[in-house]
Amino acid sequence: NAGVMQNPRHLVRRRGQEARLRCSPMKGHSHVYWYRQLPEEGLKFMVYLQKENIIDESGMPKERFSAEFPKEGPSILRIQQVVRGDSAAYFCASSGNYGYTFGSGTRLTVV
Amino acid sequence: SQQGEEDPQALSIQEGENATMNCSYKTSINNLQWYRQNSGRGLVHLILIRSNEREKHSGRLRVTLDTSKKSSSLLITASRAADTASYFCATDYSGAGSYQLTFGKGTKLSVIP
Numbered sequence: 001n002a003g004v005m006q007n008p009r010h011l012v013r014r015r016g017q018e019a020r021l022r023c024s025p026m027k028g029h030s031h032v033y034w035y036r037q038l039p040e041e042g043l044k045f046m047v048y049l050q051k052e053n054i055i056d057e058s059g060m061p062k063e064r065f066s067a068e069f070p071k072e073g074p075s076i077l078r079i080q081q082v083v084r085g086d087s088a089a090y091f092c093a094s095s096g097n098y099g100y101t102f103g104s105g106t107r108l109t110v111v
Numbered sequence: 112s113q114q115g116e117e118d119p120q121a122l123s124i125q126e127g128e129n130a131t132m133n134c135s136y137k138t139s140i141n142n143l144q145w146y147r148q149n150s151g152r153g154l155v156h157l158i159l160i161r162s163n164e165r166e167k168h169s170g171r172l173r174v175t176l177d178t179s180k181k182s183s184s185l186l187i188t189a190s191r192a193a194d195t196a197s198y199f200c201a202t203d204y205s206g207a208g209s210y211q212l213t214f215g216k217g218t219k220l221s222v223i224p
Contacts, residue, residue, distance in 0.1 A: 031210070033210070033211075033212075035212075035214075040216070041216055042199055042201075042214030042215050042216045042217055043154075043199070043201075043212070043214040044214070045211045045212065045213070048210060048211070056210075056211070059211075091153065091154065093212075095210070099144075099156075099159065100144075100156070100212065101156070102146075102153055102154040102156070103153060104152065104153035105152075105153050107151070
């Protein structure tokens with residue numbers, strides 16, 4: 001069981017570019033959560049998805065951010081027209097019967 | 112805000128000493144969890160304590176929960192240099208949206224060899 005896989009581990013984007021972060025949940029998990037961690041801060045909830053459904057996106061910024069979890073393939077967190085303030089670590093977690101498992105995160109740097 | 116708060120923000124101890132970190136939260140919870148994060152790395156789940164439990168042990172870790180005070184503590188006994196990391200508490204509060212984990216800002220622990 002490979003755990004929650006996130007890629008890339010590090011991503012550098014120039015201001016205005018798009019960032020795509022991928023997350024493959026643990027085998028057998030059908031719930032995916034995205035969290036953002038700003039420097040020196042704790043994690044903040046962004047969005048909760050099940051296959052083909054967004055259950056709760058109350059933590060997502062209203063513009064430029066979107067998330068999906070298609071029937072096949074990984075969950076994608078997409079950030080359009082990135083700005084310096086988007087620089088952060090983005091963590092994905094999945095859950096089954098025994099609670100959360102977090103991935104190792106994607107560290108996004110906007111230059 | 113229901114965000115938990117850990118204290119102290121930073122803690123520096125000698126190897127072999129015990130380290131105690133505290134966490135307070137604001138709303139009724141289902142569970143409280145502690146995580147460790149090494150610098151620049153992902154989260155490692157340490158221990159979960161349910162709202163009807165008062166104390167839990169796992170190896171050198173001891174967690175207590177006082178729901179009347181809305182607080183928890185994490186004790187690491189006989190600390191090692193490898194325990195150097197940031198430690199976060201996370202709560203899932205009872206009620207709508209209980210799947211969300213609410214994290215504190217963490218305690219940065221340095222264990223000096």
